[in-house]
Amino acid sequence: DAGITQSPRHKVTETGTPVTLRCHQTENHRYMYWYRQDPGHGLRLIHYSYGVKDTDKGEVSDGYSVSRSKTEDFLLTLESATSSQTSVYFCAISESTRDAAYNEQFFGPGTRLTVL
């Protein structure tokens, strides 16, 4: 199994509070991703990173920010949580090079976030 952990695994918070989710990998993979999973929507990409300090927006990035100061850690921050951000959040990693590109993504166990 890919070495990916997410913390916390469960969190309940109130509207308007800041929340930070952490993804940690031990695989030294270059690419890291944050997705949210909601009923009827499958998984949707929030932000991704293609290296330390290199990040870009995904499909549903509004209300979220990310940071990656080390290869192994990718943080997702909700600056001011809203009820619409209640979801299950998954982190994923992958490693692609020009010689072995487009490898599959491996997912962490997920974080269930409830915003009241």
Added chain:
Amino acid sequence: AQKVTQAQTEISVVEKEDVTLDCVYETRDTTYYLFWYKQPPSGELVFLIRRNSFDEQNEISGRYSWNFQKSTSSFNFTITASQVVDSAVYFCALSEAVFGNEKLTFGTGTRLTIIP
């Protein structure tokens, strides 16, 4: 824009029956990758298969098989002699083959229930 459609929201079959999960995709790219993931009731996402757009050979792995047809933009997944452990949500996903931009677009998933 990429799109993945899994029209079957839920399927139930009796154990030992065969079942096919449909996946139809849309992309303007000539080079792309298709994936299937399994999400059992425990919630983790498990990678099943990756297929590139230049390889239309069907693939078989034990009781699992995949039928990729570019002519109909489909990448269907068949489970033969289904078992209760196959009960899960299955996601089909698509990735553009752009180095440094391996973002996945997921379908909304098909919930498969195997009835003992």
